[in-house]
Amino acid sequence: MSSRTIMQEDYLYTVFDEKWNPSDSLEDALSVVEARDAKLLQRLHNPGYVSTADDRNHLCALLALQATRHPDILNRGAKRSRELGEVLANSHSYSLDEFTARMASFAVSEADAHDCYIVLRSRPREQLIAELTELTDLSPQAYQLPPQDALRAKPLVEAQLKSMELWLLDAPGTEAFVLGDTPIPQSDLHQGFSVPLSRSLAVLARPTQSIQPLLSRRSATASEIAEINQTQADNALHVVIGPSAALLNAIP
Known part of the structure; x- marks a missing residue:
């Protein structure tokens, strides 16, 4: 059985604009990257090849991309965004310490959490709940919160690998x-x-x-x-x- 029939997902990288027009721009960009990655893998598969520092950095970038483009990770990004929205919408229910602790789980610094808390508490609770409802009602492919946004984590993962x-x-x-x-x-x-x-x-x-x-x-x-x-x-x-x-x- 060919791996192509069981190890890929159709339309995974299709993105939509505000009028729901589909675009293959991300797929096309990834294809360019994949072509460069294939050349790296070809070099590394030669047992006699002496790799360079650039090869090491390239391999870190390749692995970081593979980690962040996995379908589960893409779907998790949208899920975590909605979970973050719930924390923001319910800020009136938390003390500053509680809010800061919850935001820390989203890698938000204490200083940024403090600023968010002040701004959110100045908004009516009803407005925040309405915005949360709008967020949770978005289509999984909506342009405002596309799952492909998880790819923005690639530089962070790449830095860790390096x-x-x-x-x-x-x-x-x-x-x-x-x-x-x-x-x-x-x-x-x-x-x-x-x-x-x-x-x-x-x-x-x-x-x-x-x-x-x-x-x-x-x-x-x-x-x-x-x-x-x-x-x-x-x-x-x-x-x-x-x-x-x-x-x-x-x-x-």
Whole structure:
């Protein structure tokens, strides 16, 4: 079975304007990025290739994009926006300390939360509730709050990845990696993670206290391959793909 038939979602990057005219501008922009990414992956799959600092930065950008463009993440962005709207609309019900604590879960600083609180408390409660109703009634594809806005988090994720230790792991000829439909963890990336780039190559990211200017590379051990494949199977929502049925069946 082709991965194209089970590992993609139609119209995921279609955006609409205020008159509901669809646009492929985002899809087209991503295609340009994907073409550059494909060249990077081609270089990295050459075991004799000596990677550069630019390659490392490019790989961080590639992984950050993959993390933020996942359908679950795109849908979560709109969901979190509505959750934020509920906090803002109910500001009259919170003390400043309570409001600040709730805003902190949305990565809003204490100073910004304080300013928001003052402004919101100056508005009638009825106005805030009406605006919340307008927000929650928006279509999932409405131009005011498109799910594709989650892609704006890419620079933040990319910066986190650049601060980590990155290893390229080559699978020996008798071994192979599998890939699930949720390849990159959707939270706590700073704690470390792994993600296959193909059946023969994976990335291992780990927290570190020192700056790493270049990618490190080595052969993966049998236990590392088994652990990475198990993680892909455990994190997958519906689908795991691999080079053989025997390999997939061997994963518990």
